[in-house]
Amino acid sequence: MTHSPNLSLYVTPPGSKATSRDEQIVRELLQAIVDRRLRPGTRLPEDSLGEAFKVSRTTIRKALQKLAQQRLVSMEHNRGARVAQPGRKEAADVFKARRLIEVALIPAVYENRHSDAYKELHDLVAQEKAAHREGKFQEEVQLSARFHVQLAVATGNLILGEQVAQLTSLSSLIISLYGTSSSVGCDCGEHTELLKLIESNQVAEAQTWMDHHLDAIYQTINTTQDSGDDVDFKSMFSA
The missing domain is CATH 1.10.10.10 (Winged helix-like DNA-binding domain superfamily/Winged helix DNA-binding domain)
Structure with missing residues (x-):
């Protein structure tokens, strides 16, 4: 199991x-x-x-x-x-690392496309689409992160899954702080398109898709926002 x-x-x-x-x-x-x-x-x-x-x-x-x-x-x-x-250098490093790892893991995902772990990807895509339709941006960010982690888990290598989980946690922070709705639904297509490429044995095309997908997300990041002000924590967190 x-x-x-x-x-x-x-x-x-x-x-x-x-x-x-x-x-x-x-x-x-x-x-x-x-x-x-x-x-x-x-x-x-x-x-x-x-x-x-x-x-x-x-x-x-x-x-x-x-x-x-x-x-x-x-x-x-x-x-x-x-x-x-996070500054632009850290954001760039996070997404460069993700591109190196997540592009390379696609062939292993293809080999395990009949596993239960792979099937969970379709459920995540459905949830992600629902969040997008309902305008729940932050939920969509989280589901997108979970999709990418599950993709790594679908290789059958749980160590790889841990590494991708760490990177997606960092990139999700960056997206949540500095991104827009286009940071999730980039022009290169939805995650459904990636699954279709994998399932039709277009592994090289799927790798190209992933590379463009992650780069397109990174290009939407704006790390020049101002620092936060002091806040009233009592009113924010008191029941």
Whole structure:
């Protein structure tokens, strides 16, 4: 039986439950970042967040450290934590790495096209289309990330799935902060087109599609936005 890799925060399926208070806080902060309520560069003071969530600074620090491990938050000594602010160089590096890996894995996906892991790709495409029709941009970003991770899982190599999960978590952050609706539905076509190419044994064409797909997404990224202002965490997170 094939098991999914331990996916990062940005590809965690919707509805999954947090197992601890600090993990619940991680999820809420993450959602605020994805929803653009917390802008890149926004300060995340432990005392203000502790008051908002009604927990100790120690619990807040644990949550921020988990987000920092995912590179979603930056933490500096004597300067505190801020929402990560990826620059153009980091964004470029992330998408270059994805192009190198995800183009190369297409032949292995073709070889495993009859697996259960591959069949899950069609379900994700259907969910992605529904999110697009309903104008749910952030959900579409997450589903797009999950599609790419599942594509790697469909190779049968779960280590590869872990690597792609890490890269898609970073690119999803970049898209959520700096992208537009075209960052998901780029001109090179939908994920349905990729699956059709794979299933018709057009492996080289599928590789070209993937390369153009990832490059087209990167070209929509605008990393010149201003840093976030100080915010009222109590009004944002209090029940």
